[in-house]
Amino acid sequence: MAWWCTGVRWSGGAPALGWFGDGRGERESPLAYGQQLGFVARGGRRCLGVRRGRRRTACPTGAAVPARASRAQCEECARIDRSYSVAADTMADDPRPYAVYLAYFGPGLVKIGITADERGSARLLEQGAVAFTWLGRGPLMAARRVEELVGVALGVPDRIPYTQKRVVRGVLPPAAEWAAELRAAHGRATALPGWPESLDRAVCEVVDHAGEFGLAGLGHRAQTASVVREFVDGGVVAGRLVAAAGPDLHLVVAAGPDLHLVAAAGPDPAPGTGRGLILDTRLLAGWRLEAAAGETAAGGVTVPVAELGGVQGGLF
Structure with missing residues (x-):
């Protein structure tokens, strides 16, 4: 019986393929x-x-999904998902406490969001947040109110396209600047009038994910990396994993400038050589995978790719 990839999960602060x-x-x-x-x-x-929760129910029809879709779901399963979703505002009666956060993805790219308090920072890792700080904790609707309040009053978005996150990931400023930008945003947000009394403000404590994401391993390749556009039957991706952020895996592949062509067979590129490739594992979800070995693995990449910033990514 086959196993189907479900993309990257962040378990215990580390990436894993599901x-x-x-x-x-x-x-x-x-x-x-x-x-x-x-x-x-x-x-x-x-x-x-x-x-x-922790249980997946299979699609009753095993429906096909377009190769470039950002979610491996048919329309019917997506509709069921939306019927009980915090993001879709269909579970306003959820009794669990929620946390409001500010997440940093790069200079000028700070977003606001909410997550179930019991999940801790998992949502931030899933989104590829380089750093974050909590704003407050309380009931779901109070958290929603603060999310809206801060977004409108300070112009802080609740969504940032993955394309933007990828472009800035390789040219991030020093960590001190991340912290300063988040502290300033936190101060402005918590000073706003109109906070619900049921939501407790949180002290600003900046947490960065540079270590969890392996950002130090990106190097110069991040600025010239290509991005996988889609997978095809028989398509190969092979390379050395150097970093990961959210659903993205950053690989170094032994390939020439045209990654859509099969690269010459050879050993794993040495540090400082090879080209960067970003694999959005949301596109990998829903495929049955086999291990590439021998000359196939050495071939590098035989799936369509695009220049960094040339692929429309999903939101969040």
């Missing part, structure tokens, strides 16, 4: 920076069904 097998539940394959990855996509891309 897998789903009909009737067998889910499992994970931990990822480590510096390791060589190589896989071949097989068959077609299928809907992964609906995941609620």
Whole structure:
């Protein structure tokens, strides 16, 4: 029985590839920076069904999903997901406490959002937030009110496209500047009048994810990296994992300037050589993968790619 990739999960502050097998539940394959990855996509891309809490229910029809869709779901499963979703405002009666946060992705790229308090920083890792600070904690609707208040009063967005996050990820300023920008935004936000009494303000404590994401390993390649556009049956991606952020895996691949062509076979590129490639694992979700070995793995990349900033990413 086949296992289908579900994309990257952040478990215990570290990235892992998730897998789903009909009737067998889910499992994970931990990822480590510096390791060589190589896989071949097989068959077609299928809907992964609906995941609620820690359980995934398979799509009843195993519907096909377009290769370039950012979610591996058919329309019906996506509709079920939206019927009970904080993001879609369909669960206003959720009794759990929620936390409001400010997340930093690069200079001038600060967003506001909310997450279930029990999830801790998992949501921030999933979004690829380089750094963040909590604003407050309280009931869901109070958290929503503060999210709206800060967004309108200070012009802080609640969504930032992944394309923007990727472009700035390789040219980030020193960490002291991240912290200063977040502290300033936190001060302005908590000073606003109109906060609900049921939401407790949080002290500004900046947390950065540079270590979890392996950002030190990006180097100069991040500014010239290419981005996988889609997967195809028989398509190969092989390279050395150097960093990860949100759903993105940053690889160094032994390929020439035209990554859509099969690269010459050879060993894993040495540090300082090779080209950067960003793999958005949301596009990998829904595919059945096989390990690439031998000359196939050495071939690098045989799926369509685009220049950094040339691919429309999803929101958040």
